[in-house]
Amino acid sequence: MAGRRHTRARCGARTRKGTPCQAMALANGRCRFHGGLSCGPTTEAGKQRSRRNLEKARAALARPEHASTRAAAAKKGWATRRRIQRRLQLARLAAEGDPMALLLLGM
Known part of the structure; x- marks a missing residue:
């Protein structure tokens, strides 16, 4: 049994x-x-839960306070949404004169 581990197939995906x-x-x-x-939810209950969460997230992003996030994410892709939100928050804090925000933004 111990030797079988070394003969099993490897994943091979690029790291x-x-x-x-x-x-x-x-x-x-x-x-x-x-x-x-x-491969995602397989039961009907899991699929419904997944749909509800997706609708909830879309509704949250549709609110007016997320307009700048949506515009920026549309340009750069959704993978950077959190980074864009953080950058916009830092920009708002820097505009208010927060020294830490100025430092983090490199101003």
Whole structure:
């Protein structure tokens, strides 16, 4: 049994370092970090919960106070939404004269 571990397939996905992932592959050929486990909710209750959360998030972003975030995220892509929100918050604090915000923004 001990020797079987070394003969099992490896994930092989490219890591941030550029080398292939050496984790043990699951049945689909990838490890649990690179797409081997979850394919999303499978039960009807899980799908409904997922839909409700998506609608809730979309409704929150549709509020007027998020207009600047939506505009900035539309230009840069949604992956940077949190970074954009933080940067806008720092800019508001810097405009009010907060020394820490000025320092963090590099002004």
